[in-house]
Amino acid sequence: MKAALIREVESVKKIRIEEAQLPELSSEHHVMVNIGAVGICGSDLHGFYDPKSMARIPGLIMGHEAAGVVTEVGAAVTRVKVGDRVAVDPQVICGECAQCKKGYYSVCDNKKIIGSNLKGFMNGCMAEFAVVTEKQCFLLPESLSLEEGAMVEPVSNAIHVLNRxxxxxxxxxxxxxxxxxxxxxxxxxxxxxxxxxxxxxxxxxxxxxxxxxxxxxxxxxxxxxxxxxxxxxxxxxxxxxxxxxxxxxxxxxxxxxxxxxxxxxxxxxxxxxxxxxxxxxxxxxxxxxxCTGAETECPVAIDFIASGKINVKPLISHRFTLDDTQEAFETMANPENDAVKVMLIP
Ligand SMILES: [Zn+2]
Ligand SMILES: [Zn+2]
CATH class of the missing domain: 3.40.50.720 (NAD(P)-binding Rossmann-like Domain)
Incomplete structure (x- = not known):
């Protein structure tokens, strides 16, 4: 599959478009998603441009604000089926630690984030495909585009801030x-x-x-x-x-x-x-x-976007194909462009 990887070129981080190995469904709860839209987050930008940042390191596929279409499901998956359009929650939580047992998923002791190396290396969605767990998938209603689906992550974070x-x-x-x-x-x-x-x-x-x-x-x-x-x-x-x-x-x-x-x-x-x-x-x-990440706000975010209570379309200021990921980052980094959400369409 085609993927945007961070590579080190003359000790500077650059984004290279490469033919990467298709990720495997290594758990029966895994789901393969054909990524339809993935946003660049401020944390991607800062991590990518900061040479000392360990959150975005060479070899990583970034991208934690994504939506796409399910193309394959593990044997035990019940939440989604092939063909479903889903928003991806980037947080991988254990469900078993003391925090998870209380329902405090955003502060799970074993939380990892896809597209980041902050809490352990996990590839993200700046690629044609990504493998996530079924719990990370949230069904999108017909009326929402995949671009709007890729905004579910920031919107659920925003709602979480107000819920705190x-x-x-x-x-x-x-x-x-x-x-x-x-x-x-x-x-x-x-x-x-x-x-x-x-x-x-x-x-x-x-x-x-x-x-x-x-x-x-x-x-x-x-x-x-x-x-x-x-x-x-x-x-x-x-x-x-x-x-x-x-x-x-x-x-x-x-x-x-x-x-x-x-x-x-x-x-x-x-x-x-x-x-x-x-x-x-x-x-x-x-x-x-x-405040860090969302807890149980993803479905609320989808409802609010679908009902027009939160309007995300005007926030998408720039669009690039995956081939132009480097240019997309440069566009977002230049304040003269007044970029709000830069969206990649793999
Ligand atoms: Zn983010
Ligand atoms: Zn946990």
Whole structure:
């Protein structure tokens, strides 16, 4: 099969299109999926361009936001059949550890992610075919395209972020960052009954998209968003701030713009470490809530996309064939392109 692999060329990571071996169904619960669409995630971009990153290493097939058609199933598979169109949940969970037993699947002790080497090497979906377990497959309704199916992963993550915090009617929620996740989180936040959802970003184009998709207020990130949020909340600060960028500057903004006893959702992770001032966290008695992956939100995400409650089509800003994966990464990496979701069509 054709696959996009990370290769090291003169000590720089490059993407090469190669004829790779078709993966095998090594368990009777395995399913072969002919990939129809796979998105490039910010984590792919950062891992690929960071020479020191161990999350995206040479030899790996990336891709953890995917959908496709089932072409083969193991003997014990009951969830899907050949010909089914499915979204793929990239999380491989054990189902047996203490966390899984409590239903805390996103923090499974033995969790692995396909298309990543972060928790153990697992090839992903930037290829014609991928083998996943049946539990990772979620049926797509007729009305959804495979491209929309490939957005189920980011949307389910976005819903999970909102499920991790208690939202009260009338709350002011700030979403820092209008990338794919920020725009999905903004739309999920609007569904909670919150009062206002405010989005900050540097890109005017992305802010315009946020506004078109329902953000109540958008703020340019270089126009003192902390002062703007404070003035919009009578000096009190926002009830909930969701960080979807992942750098020190924006985490600092989050701490400065949240109200006393407010919540900050730690979701963005561009850098491995950020340095934050302790005193405001202590003296404002803040809730800092970490978020990683979805738990049981995939079917909800599919429902919300199918019913139009969350609109993902306008988020797909660029499309490339698998042959042009390297160009797709370069396009996404250049801020001048205002890329939101770059989709590969294998
Ligand atoms: Zn991702
Ligand atoms: Zn587990």
């Amino acid at each position: 915090v208690k939202v009260n009617m009338g709350d002011t929620i700030v979403v820092i960052g209008a990338g794919t996740l920020g725009l999905c989180i903004m739309q999920a936040a609007k569904l909670t009954g919150t009062g206002r959802v405010i989005v900050t970003d540097l890109s005017e184009k992305k802010l315009a998209l946020a506004k078109a998709l329902g953000a109540d207020i958008v703020i340019k990130a270089d126009e003192d968003p902390v002062a703007r949020i404070l003035s919009l909340t009578d000096g009190l600060g926002a009830d909930i701030v969701i960080e979807a960028v992942g750098i020190g500057a924006t985490y600092k903004q989050a701490i400065a713009m949240v109200r006393k006893r407010g919540s900050i959702m730690f979701f963005g992770a561009t850098h491995k470490e950020v340095s934050l001032e302790l005193i405001p966290i202590l003296h404002k008695e803040l809730h800092l809530i970490g």
